[in-house]
Amino acid sequence: MNNIGVIDVGGTTIKFAVWDGQQLVDHTSRKTPATLDEFYTVLTDEVRKMKAAHQIKGVGISSPGAVNKKTGVIEGASALPYIHNFKIQPELETRFDLKVSIENDANCAALAELADGAGKGAESLIFLVVGTGVGGSVILNHKIWHGAHLFGGEFGYALSSDTNTLSELGTAVRVAQRYNQKLGTQKTGKEVFDLAKQGDAAAQNEVQTMYWALAKAAYNLQYSFDPEKIVLGGAVSNNPDLIPNIEKNIEAIRKQVKIASIKPDVVACKYTDQANLRGAVADFEQTYGQ
Incomplete structure (x- = not known):
């Protein structure tokens, strides 16, 4: 049974x-x-x-x-x-x-992604959940790595700049907040992304900040844990522009850090x-x- x-x-x-x-x-x-x-x-x-x-x-x-x-x-x-x-x-x-x-x-x-999702066949992966903040999980040798204080995978706490965490820079929710604070509007994250596509310079700047933060996180996690895959989850993973733009920014980082020989394999999640x-x-x- x-x-x-x-x-x-x-x-x-x-x-x-x-x-x-x-x-x-x-x-x-x-x-x-x-x-x-x-x-x-x-x-x-x-x-x-x-x-x-x-x-x-x-x-x-x-x-x-x-x-x-x-x-x-x-x-x-x-x-x-x-x-x-x-x-x-x-x-x-x-x-x-x-x-x-x-x-x-x-x-x-x-674990779902590892079993038969975007991480199927891998022994190790990083799972980044991008929502209101950023969370996630570390899997090594098919097992969850919980950490000494059960904080394994709490990537949102990591500094993404001198003053801001990944949760503060790397989500669509924060993209909208920053845009609205600067322009006095009440746009949603999706609306700001649409404005960026239409050429709105302020929207493009905030969206690029998110892509850069997530790319930097993926790069740092690759060289910290060396997983086979980095899987992105959360509603933002449905955005077809997400992975290409993260990859574009990872390439910029690799050109800056010339000894970086490994390109992180960043993929969108299968399960929602x-x-x-x-x-x-x-x-x-x-x-x-x-």
Whole structure:
């Protein structure tokens, strides 16, 4: 029996599905509860249905926060304060009467790309998630590298200039903020990108700042971890101009640093909505074996 129940815990919605050994089936979702007791009720309810319909052997969970795999505690903070800083994994195992694995959502997305996405066939990759800020994951020898303080993959904290972090320079959200502050407008990131294409010099400057920041991050990560691939995720990965412009800026860096012989292999992610669920499968299989 290869059936695994999977859950993606989000701030507004919790997604559920079953992995039947080949694909995700029986998708459903519930509004994220406001309390821990309601959270337990919703999850236990859905897992009971999975057990009845699919005889699942366990449950893999994608969660916000810094998941400590050794203790079963979700450390750090998120929009759901009630899931943090106690041994939630054994509690869920008791309630489900099943094995449970829990992993951070960005790490799950990275594992999905490694399993059969943009990173398929690789042993190592960096996953950059570009959203409101920049996060991500480091995978070495098929395993998540969590780091000594569970901060592995928190690339947004890295300085991208003398005064600004990657999260401050490398996202479409910040592109719009900088543009609006300078011109007194209320444009969205997409609108600023469209303006840049139309020749708006201020928009072009802010968009180029983002491309340069992401290119510098990819270059530095290549020479820090030497991954086979650097996978970009987040809504911005749907922009067809993203990868070509990052590659163009990487080439500019390589011309500046003449000893840089390796060109980072930067690719867009394959998975979007199902990434965390698919990655929860991979994490469960790594934790307990297939």
